[in-house]
Amino acid sequence: MSKQHPVVAVTGSSGAGTTTVKTAFEHIFRRLGLTAGIIEGDSFHRYSRDEMRAAVADATQRGENISHFGPEANLLCDLGQLFKHYGETGGGKRRYYVHNEIEAKQYATKAGTFTNWQDLPADTDMLLYEGLHGAIVTDECDVAQYADLLIGVVPIVNLEWIQKIHRDTSHRGYDESDVTQTILRRMEDYVKHITPQFSRTDINFQRVPTVDTSNPFIARDVPTPDESFVVIRFRDPTKFEIDFPYLLAMIDKSFISRRNTIVVPGGKMLLAMELILMPILKHMVDESRIETRLVA
Secondary structure (H helix, E strand, O other): OOOOOOEEEEEOOOOOOHHHHHHHHHHHHHHHOOOEEEEEHHHHEOOOHHHHHHHHHHHHHOOOOOOOOOHHHEOHHHHHHHHHHHHHHOOOEEOOEOOOHHHHHHHOOOOOOEOOOEEOOOOOOEEEEEEOOOOOEOOOOEOHHHOOEEEEEOOOHHHHHHHHHHHHHHOOOOOHHHHHHHHHHHHHHHHHHHHHHHHOOOEEEEEEEOOOOOOOOOOOOOOOHHHEEEEEEEOOOOOOOOOHHHHHHHOOOOEEEEOOEEEEEHHHHHHHHHHHHHHHHHHHHHHHHHHHHHHO
């Protein structure tokens, strides 16, 4: 952890609400005049798309399992070293995973592969990671220890499955049975490596639908934000001096469910994130600038 070069890690699978988080951070960065080095979790996958297919096939033949949720398919120690290095120096290297043909044209490389490693932009105010493993701890690597703020974004699991099935069949062209098999193949790694991270995060945003999602494999529609609540849990409310009365006054129809938990309407998730995160990020950057002056 570093006061001079703060690291913020957002952990959540695709479709969990990370797009809303990204929008919230964009708004906050613009209002505070901040520049961030952005790290996409996919860029720390170990394998290209074709290599991953081969690795899955080899593991299956051995009676084993490999998935993007687990450490075998990712460069987790490299991710931890990036967090550590940025905290110490404000620098580091990043690359991008090329998801589709549109990005392939943008980066002039094949879809399903990676760009070359390049230096992060100079003079960034903080590092922002968004991916699956921002708070992971394994026998070999403790990534979480190098982050100054850990944020979890996770829907209840049935909603997460609905969103994945809908996205992969509607936008990525996968067959529904193949998506279901992927969910089953990933389950052990999800339980072992993804869910424990949400006990380490400083703040969790969990979307809970208010419509029936009991069988996610037959659902045809993703519940809308207005058909859900967001449960926001603070591991230690005193760490960031969370002002619950202020949040209750600013967010209509919100309520306290536990001493460290506030519940807001799903449509207010972006507002809640901005109200909660803006003062935290401002304080972190103010401390960073004071520390930089002291060091200089």
